Structures are given as C-alpha cells and as structure tokens.
Amino acid sequence: MLAFHLARFKVDATPPNGHSLCGGWIKPVVGVDDPLWLRGVVLQGAGLPIVLAALDWTGVMDESHRLWTEALAEAAHTTPDRVALHCVHQHNAPFIDREGNALLRKANATPLLYDEAFVDDLVKRAAAAVRESLTAAKPVTHIRAGQAEVHEVASNRRVIGPDGKIRFTRGSATLDPVARAEPVGTIDPILKSVGFFQGDRPLARLYYYTTHPMSYYGDGRVSSDFAGLARQQRAADEPDTFHVYFTGAAGNVTAGKFNDGNHANRVTLAHRIHAAMKAADEHAQERAHPLESAEWITAPFRFAARSDLDLDKLKAIVADPKESVVNRNRTAMTCGWLMRVASRRPILLSKLELAGGTLLHLPAETFVEYQLHAQGERPDTLLATAAYGDGGPWYIPLERSFAEGGYEPSVAGVSTTSETPYRKAISDLLKKQA
Template sequence: MNISIKNETMYKTGFLVALLFSITHLTIAGQIRVGVFNVDATPPVGSPVAYAIARSVTDPLSARGIVILSDQKPIVLCAVDWIGISNEGQDVWRKQLAQAANTTIDRVSVHVLHQHDGVRCDFTIEKILEQYGLGGTSIDNPFVSKVINNVAAAVTEAIKNAQPVTHIGFGQAKVDSVASNRRILGPDGKVAIIRWSSSKDPAAITAPEGLIDPWLKSVSLWNGDKPIVVMSYYTTHPQSYYGKGDVTCEFIGIARNAREKSLNGVPHINFNGASGNISAGKYNDGSVPMRPVLAARVEIAMKKAWDSTKKRRITSDEMSWKNVGIILPLGKNIIEEDLRKRLSDQKATLSERYRAAEKLAWYQRSMDKTAVNISSLRLGKVWLLNVPGELFVEYQLAAQKLRPSGEYVCTAAYEEYGPGYIGTKIAYSQGGYETGDIVSGVAPEVEEVLAKAIEQVLKR
C-alpha cells in the first residue's frame, strides 16, 4: 500500500473518530448523571456508641448518598446513621470522598441522622481523650476509619454505575403526631419546661406542639419513568428510647428502610433537618412499643410525599452549587482552663469528661480559625441546603422564605457537629438546656453570621 494513501486513510479515520466523539459530547452536553451508594456503618458489639458500649444490634446502620455528575465538578451528598461527625472527623470524611469522586472538598457534604445509639466520629476529640487516659472509651478510630474507606470505595463504584437524570421530582406531606418543640416558654418568656425526646410529664405532653416544621419533603431523581433515588428531608430528633447500647437506626431509619422496600429497592436516603430544638417528646413516652408507632407515622408521610410527587425535566443548566466558609463565633462559656479541669477530674463521669473534650476540640478549631462550610445545591426549583450542628428550626423556616413561591428549600443539618447546639440570638437569653452550660459552643451572635451565609448560598 502506498504510504501516502495509508497516512491519508489514517488521518480520515482519526478525523471521523474525533468528529464522532465531538457529536456524542454535544449530545450529552447539559446532561446530569447520578450514582448511588449504600455502605454498612454498623459498629461491632463491644465498640463504643454514643452513651454506652454496643451490646446488640437491633437495626443495622448505613452510610447512604449520591454522586452527581455533569459538565461541572462532581458533587457528593452523604447521610450517615451516626450521632455526630465533627472536626477532623469531618475533614477526613470529606477529603476521602472528594478524592474518590475526583472533586474538591467544598463540593462534598456529609451529614448524620443523629441517632443516639449511633457512633461518634472525631479524630480531634480522640486525640484529646488519649492525653487524659481515655482513648478508645468513646470513639473507635479503627472502625470509623474502615467505614470511611468503604464509603470512599463505594463512591468510586457509584460513579462507574451512574445513570442519566432526565427529571427531578418533588412532593411533600405533613407528618402527624411526631415532632414537637423542646422549649416550652413560661409567661416571663423563659424556658419553663424542657420537653425531651420522650416524656411522661403531663405538662409537657399537654402543652402545644410549638414551633416546628411539620412537612416531610421528598426529592427524587429519574431516568425517564424510572426512579433512580429518593431523598427525604424531615426535622426532629429521631429518638424513641436509647442509651443501653442497643444499636438502631431508630424510627426515622426504620421508616426509610420500609419505604425503600415498598418501592422495590429504589434507594432511599433521609436527611435530618434543623432539629436542635425539636423532638418527639409530646407524642413519645419512651416505651418500647412507641418506636414502631413513630416509624409508621413517618413512613405514612413518606408515602404521601411520594404519591404527591410532580416531575419536571432538568439539565445541568438548571443546576448550581454554592458554598461559603464562615467562622462561627465561639461561646464565651467555652474556656480552655475550665475544660481541662473537667477532663482531669477523676470523680467526673465519662460523659462529663467526654463533653469537655468535645468542646475543647471545638475551642481548638475556633482558635485555628477553621471555617465551617455552608452550601446549597440548586436543582431547578428545588434547593438542597446543607448546614452545621444541632441547628434550631427557626433557621430552616427562615431559609424557606428566601425563595419565592413555587420553589422549595430542603434543609439538611447535622453536617459539622463540632459546635453542638446552635440557637437563635434570643434563645440564649431564655435559658433551657440547648443554650446553657457547654452543650452549645457558639455565642448569640451566631444568628447574624449564619443567617447571612444561608442567604448567600440561596441566591441565584
């Protein structure tokens, strides 16, 4: 064969391949794809959970999430059946998931559902506990590291199996007789009754629900008529009873799992909203039979939200990610000397010493000016807002008002768990558990800082 003819043929073939690639690329320009992952996150018996050593597994725990692919950098959203992931724990989770997804850490959001018989994850706290001879008593580093590695591997696999997204669905329904406000004010405007996750106090039970967000929101991604994944957003402390070491995903996880089964295995991921001052205390007496009752009430609302779903087409042109890093003002009651004294006190309980380590870790992060990430993902008319800590519901309700009628804001809190409770400015003058002692690591000025950041990420 003549060499010049051969070269010309090779050139034409290469040109056609390049042209075909270009045409294919143009065809999928604007397309969104999503990969889904679900990883076991259940601690072994004998491993520490939030308030005890795990003695049994009632329900398995999981780490579930999605990877969104488009002509933009990948986005990872993850929800874990643990009580909290904070400080260097958050850093490691986000870094490893970002590496697995080939994206930047600011486009990774990791939340917990805050089950109280779940796992704690914080490498900063564990370093402090080790200094005081308490290493391994509250956090199982080898276990949590293994789960992080497994989730990162699952993110990589999810990308390989990603499916095209043609439509987004949205529906919502009210949850009946689950959520209630924890803080019942007296005539003087101060907290008169604290309504815990369970209550047998007649005054707490008969008091009104108070300020809550009763709506369970359902966001679904579709490939034509085929649902790929469902994400639900509901706001309450997910506790029925806890503290003995019987590991469970609680009534919220039970409802989620039941819905997934009802939809023939369509993945279901739940995110907990701004539940710092919200619990089931009005409707839950803490008895064993109440857990399935609460689960059934949430499951009913999940089904109603699904049944009310309306779909619309979506492309990457209608998708955007915004984030801002902010410094949360440190609470004036977070004093290093006092925390170290409590840690050194051999007469203090493990829980008291752990809490001191928890806030000392947050103190150190604050002194280092470590920013907390606030972010939102816009998918057409649906906004997925990601915020830190045990945020009060007022922030969530205010965020919803920042978008016009016909658009929906779904709030996922419990991302960076380091600050603990985050109240409104007025709440710090009202007394009560959530804004007293050291359970809140921030100052009243947090409202102005956080509200501004939320407004920033919810603007087009």
C-alpha cells in the first residue's frame, strides 16, 4: 500500500446579494461575474493529515481564522496546527473578523463586516466537503515542482522619493502615468508550481505568485479577478487535474504599474498569469521526485502590537455613529487584533518539506522582502510562499516603512520593531527539522 494519498475539495464561497464586500466599506454585492471558491487538498501519510487551502476572499482574521481551521481539522481527522488556510485576497469578496463584527453589532452599526449566518453555514459546508473528499483520496507517488517568470503584472506599490518618503502609492489600478512610469521596484517575479502526481498523472497543481490580485473593484460585482480567471483557464487546459492558487507575500506589491483600471486589463493580466502557470508546469515536467517523505513543521510567533493603538479609544470609534463606515469597520478589525494580542494566542508559521520543494505559510499582508529573505535562507530548494493566512495583523511592513509613511504602515497592527524578530522566526522555521 502506498504511503501517501491526496484528497481534493472545493466549495462555492460566493456571498449572496447585499453582502458586504472588503469589510463593508465598498459597494455590497449586486451581482456575480464569476464565483469565489475555497479550494484545497488534504495530504495523508505524513502522520496526521495536512490541509492546504486557498479561499477567494479578502481576509479571514483572528477568531474567525481559528474557528475555520478547527472545523477543517476536525473534518480531516487532524489537528488545527496542521491546517494552512489562506486567502487569495481579492477585494470584491468578504473580509471577516468575528470579534470586530460583534463590536459593530453591539453598536448597531451598519453595514457589518459580514453576515454571520452565511459564514457559519459556509464553514459547515467546507468541513463537509473536506470530510467527503477523503473517501476519494488518490495515491500520490511523485512531486513535480517548477517555476517561470511572470511578465508585466507585479510592481512594488511603494515608490520612495529622494527624501526617503513615499512619493507614490501604486494601487491595484493606477491612473497617474507618472507613477506607472516609475521602475517596477522590489518584487518576486517568479511563479512557482508544485504538482502532486500519481505516476505521470497530475492529481493537483498548487500555484504561488506574489501580487495583489485585483484589476478593479468596488462596483459590487463579485469576481475572483485575474488570479482566479487564470486558475480557471488552467483548469480548462487540464480538466482532470485540480488547481489551487495561493498569493505570496504581496503586502506591498500590486499590478499598478501595468494596470490603469481599464476593465479589459483583467483578461490581459489573467492571460499573463496563465502563461506563466503553463511554463512553470512545463519546467516541472522533467523534475519528478518520488514522494518518500513529507515533514510538517510549525513555529508559533507573537507579534507585538503598535504602541500607539489604544483599545478603549478604538472601541469608542466603533461605537460612534458619526464616524464613517470605513473608520468604524477597519477600527473594529483592529480591536479584534488587539484583543487577540492581549490573549497571548500566537500566530502559527508553518512549512511543508517535500521532495523537490518547500511550502512556507505566512500570515496577513506580509511585505515581499520577507519572502525574498526566506528564499535567501533556502537557496537549495524551490521555496513557494503563501501569505494571507491568519489576517489578524493586517499589514506586516518593514521597520523603515513606518518612517517612509504611506498607507500600509498606517493600518498595520504590528509594532514598528517587528521586522527583526519576524525575520528571525522565518529563518529559524526554515532551518528547523522535525
């Protein structure tokens, strides 16, 4: 009997009409251009099962993330520390935080971050999908991992001027031609593909690429955007293979240099991602490694919160009906994070060591420099990074980012001195053996 088996699951995670999008501060759902999915795999044979899942949502934070991973773990007959639940981070999609939602509901605020009945039902459906997938698990014999460059999609969103301060912030869509003309900046241009094979048959391919995955948003039209469309194209190429897409450490990376918001660009960007997916799979084809072992290793890490964040003052903003929706809702999420920090429950970093590749799992909107640092720590392997796990910290910038200014550090939940210990935690995890 073969040691390793792979189960594949998916569940429609599209919110209903009227549901809040991106935390309630953009237009709610008025229609669906293409559905949102929770897609994932369960690897059996490396001790307790390992769950790797990607959700087409903006973010799942703190207690919401804990409860969802616990439900998936129970369904997969494993423990929550062996579940990696990540968001792809599209914005015409839900953004959930259980404690923040409770504060808003107590204050009779509207709109809430999300509809709890819808989300609770989705978590139950997701657990059921995982449970049902186990009966159809297939033997896995090989891993094939490859990579390819993505052309003209990603750019660094933070353009620094000669004074060391933010000159431009390039959003997902950037109208200013001067800002778009600035250099690409620091990114990771490489898309990684990690395939699980039964002999020569690909059972599932996991893709990893690092950029905010939005071409345009805010119109109430639900979409998995260009990352989801590229995944959909790849599924059409290989209808018998299961495809999952993870977003890397893209906190400071967008398509803004190459996208002015023209709606046609969504398809253009999708084609560019799709081309890299195919190229990475072709590169992987001659790099077959027998799957003889798989090691799942975790490392708890506690971020300190920003010292200027006062929970009582923030709760007062949430309770104030004169405040804007965006201030109340974002602040409610920050409250959820501060309550979580006070509870001392850590963020869990994890990695999966496979023949031919290492999968690294990071939280929230981690800046790309941490991903590049991780790759420098492991030049011996194809390292694929998924960020946007537990979204509680929001942005995780560099230490210098706070002095540079700009949007990301202004809404980051972590201390200005987080960079050094976070880098060390990532390095230590990558060196750690089971």
